Amino acid sequence: MSDQVPLLExxxxxxxxxxxxxxxxxxxxxxxxxxxxxxxxxxxxxxxxVRAVATLVRPAGGTLRVLGHDVxxxxxxxxxxxxxxxxxxxxxxxxxxxxxxxxxARLFGHRRRAAARAAATVIDxxxxxxxxxxxxxxxxxxxxxxxxxxxSLVGAxxxxxxxxxxxxxxxxxxxxxxxxxxxxxxxGTNVLLTTHYLEEADELAxxxxxxxxxxxxxxxxxxxxxxxxxxxxxxxxxxxxxxLPAAAQVxxxxxxxxxxxxxxVHRASVTVGSASQPGAAAxxxxxxxxxxxxxxxxxxxxxxxxxxxxxxTLTGHRAGxxxxxxxxxxxxxxxxR
Amino acid sequence: MTQPTMTLPPAVIGRPAAPPAxxxxxxxxxxxxxxxxxxxxxxxxxxxxxxxxFLFAFRYVFGGAAHVPGSSYxxxxxxxxxxxxxxxxxxxxxxxxxxxxxxGLTDRLLSLPIPRLALVLGRASADFATNVxxxxxxxxxxxxxxxxxxxxAAHALGALGLCLVYGVVFTVVFMVIGLFAPxxxxxxxxxxIAFVLAFISSTYVPVATxxxxxxxxxxxxxxxxxxxxxxxxxxxxxxxxxxxxxWSAALLLVFTPIxxxxxxxx
Numbered sequence: 001m002s003d004q005v006p007l008l009e010x011x012x013x014x015x016x017x018x019x020x021x022x023x024x025x026x027x028x029x030x031x032x033x034x035x036x037x038x039x040x041x042x043x044x045x046x047x048x049x050v051r052a053v054a055t056l057v058r059p060a061g062g063t064l065r066v067l068g069h070d071v072x073x074x075x076x077x078x079x080x081x082x083x084x085x086x087x088x089x090x091x092x093x094x095x096x097x098x099x100x101x102x103x104x105a106r107l108f109g110h111r112r113r114a115a116a117r118a119a120a121t122v123i124d125x126x127x128x129x130x131x132x133x134x135x136x137x138x139x140x141x142x143x144x145x146x147x148x149x150x151x152s153l154v155g156a157x158x159x160x161x162x163x164x165x166x167x168x169x170x171x172x173x174x175x176x177x178x179x180x181x182x183x184x185x186x187x188g189t190n191v192l193l194t195t196h197y198l199e200e201a202d203e204l205a206x207x208x209x210x211x212x213x214x215x216x217x218x219x220x221x222x223x224x225x226x227x228x229x230x231x232x233x234x235x236x237x238x239x240x241x242x243x244l245p246a247a248a249q250v251x252x253x254x255x256x257x258x259x260x261x262x263x264x265v266h267r268a269s270v271t272v273g274s275a276s277q278p279g280a281a282a283x284x285x286x287x288x289x290x291x292x293x294x295x296x297x298x299x300x301x302x303x304x305x306x307x308x309x310x311x312x313t314l315t316g317h318r319a320g321x322x323x324x325x326x327x328x329x330x331x332x333x334x335x336x337r
Numbered sequence: 338m339t340q341p342t343m344t345l346p347p348a349v350i351g352r353p354a355a356p357p358a359x360x361x362x363x364x365x366x367x368x369x370x371x372x373x374x375x376x377x378x379x380x381x382x383x384x385x386x387x388x389x390x391f392l393f394a395f396r397y398v399f400g401g402a403a404h405v406p407g408s409s410y411x412x413x414x415x416x417x418x419x420x421x422x423x424x425x426x427x428x429x430x431x432x433x434x435x436x437x438x439x440x441g442l443t444d445r446l447l448s449l450p451i452p453r454l455a456l457v458l459g460r461a462s463a464d465f466a467t468n469v470x471x472x473x474x475x476x477x478x479x480x481x482x483x484x485x486x487x488x489x490a491a492h493a494l495g496a497l498g499l500c501l502v503y504g505v506v507f508t509v510v511f512m513v514i515g516l517f518a519p520x521x522x523x524x525x526x527x528x529x530i531a532f533v534l535a536f537i538s539s540t541y542v543p544v545a546t547x548x549x550x551x552x553x554x555x556x557x558x559x560x561x562x563x564x565x566x567x568x569x570x571x572x573x574x575x576x577x578x579x580x581x582x583x584w585s586a587a588l589l590l591v592f593t594p595i596x597x598x599x600x601x602x603x
Contacts (some may be wrong), residue, residue, distance in 0.1 A: 054447075055448065056448060079448060079450040080353075080450045082448065084444065084448040086441040086444055090444060092369055092372070092373060094373045094376040095372055103368070103369055104445070106362075107357060107365050108353050108357070108449060109353030109355055114351065118351075122350070153350075155352070155353060155449070155450075156349075156351060156352045156353075161448075
């Protein structure tokens with residue numbers, strides 16, 4: 001409809017569960033026509049925000065408008081605009097994919113025939129034709145997740161809410177879901193997704209909001225955020241532990257930044273200094289330097305920063321679970337789980 | 338997977354003109370619950386097999402030692418057993434409700450533009466149907482194990498009607514248990530409370546045979562008048578029927594709003 005109405009408008013949004021404050025004055029304005037990723041560690045408030053948008057939790061304070069509708073004042077209007085696919089694949093395992101979609105379509109308000117049409121369309125859209133007549137209990141993780149996604153689409157929502165859409169999926173299934181989400185976004189559906197995988201935000205999102213302790217700590221177009229926080233990391237693993245200091249020295253000399261040294265795994269890593277010094281160029285210099293010092297290298301590479309490193313940059317603490325000590329070993333890697 | 342070529346879903350699917358009518362929504366919710374029940378043998382078969390086995394044990398194992406004044410034990414046992422069978426099989430309702438919450442199905446339903454009341458109504462209707470299945474099956478098993486009507490079929494219908502009313506009441510009670518249980522296992526455990534109510538009542542033995550301190554509880558908890566009313570109906574009397582219906586109404590009045598409110602913020 002109108003371009004003037006923002007997709008989401010959160011102002012001072014506060015949600016509490018007993019003594020726990022899950023969202024603590026969360027502010028966000030997001031326009032339509034984009035794929036927005038909410039990025040943050042477990043316990044940061046991502047899921048709570050999605051649940052607030054889906055009218056499933058009642059805010060203790062602040063306001064939240066979805067396409068102009070107030071979640072507290074007019075929840076039914078909000079529910080007509082959204083489709084929710086959760087962390088759990090919320091489909092009925094004893095029903096077939098087709099039955100699940102038709103049921104959800106009826107519950108969105110479609111009449112019988114329109115519901116059948118919507119279900120058939122979504123099955124085509126998500127490439128589920130081969131399994132549509134089978135009970136969902138027999139589906140693979142990726143098929144289930146795609147069906148869950150489909151169930152959120154049969155009402156033709158203007159905003160698709162995906163709460164950690166690929167958590168727990170194997171890499172192949174994850175790519176299947178990514179392809180589907182990307183296709184939907186390209187086709188014009190507004191998407192809000194939460195993730196704790198930087199890689200996922202990287203693959204899918206136009207805009208990223210980074211959330212920590214219930215507040216937005218950074219927001220903006222992905223490219224912009226990347227320029228600030230997404231610098232490459234060069235990581236060296238030495239074959240002989242005794243040569244680790246020498247390797248660290250080379251990293252420091254080439255990049256001008258303080259390397260992180262992890263003697264346990266014989267690794268030293270450093271964030272590549274600036275946008276003017278791309279990771280690959282620095283890597284060549286590092287290799288030359290290491291050869292000059294006769295450091296025998298076990299493994300070396302340029303990689304994207306882990307979420308942990310992004311968080312360190314942005315918030316000054318590691319991306320552990322809220323309230324846990326930094327050394328708790330719960331390091332969230334960009335791609336590992 | 339090859340990248341599917343997509344077109345804008347709203348353009349292809351079309352947005353529904355209005356949210357569904359409450360009854361349409363309730364019917365869809367009910368159909369899902371019933372499909373799950375019918376398609377899961379563990380749900381429709383286990384309850385009734387247990388019910389038949391326990392009835393068998395009470396009738397043929399303990400029954401020989403149990404003497405009740407004025408009738409054979411099987412004729413005493415079966416009416417109360419049928420009337421309270423939902424206290425045993427209804428635990429499945431609590432488990433299913435808790436499971437739906439844990440699995441995210443409840444969130445999905447709550448995020449759709451349907452009235453909360455439709456959700457409760459659909460769920461309760463379907464769960465009541467599963468209770469009817471238990472009641473009818475258990476009654477049939479009762480006849481198989483030697484129960485006979487002494488006073489004609491017309492009175493039996495009144496007694497069955499009462500059992501169905503209790504079926505409605507305990508559907509809602511078990512829904513509430515499921516809504517408060519953090520997970521399916523907890524729901525199962527919490528449902529065991531119902532066993533205690535059934536055992537310390539006039540279901541299996543007359544209250545007068547219990548120690549005095551226990552009689553006080555047995556006599557004034559709802560199950561005893563509910564069972565006594567069924568016995569009375571079968572004998573063509575209406576004694577205790579008003580009390581049983583009053584208890585039923587009271588339980589419904591307490592538990593229905595709890596169920597609706599709890600769903601609202603589930």
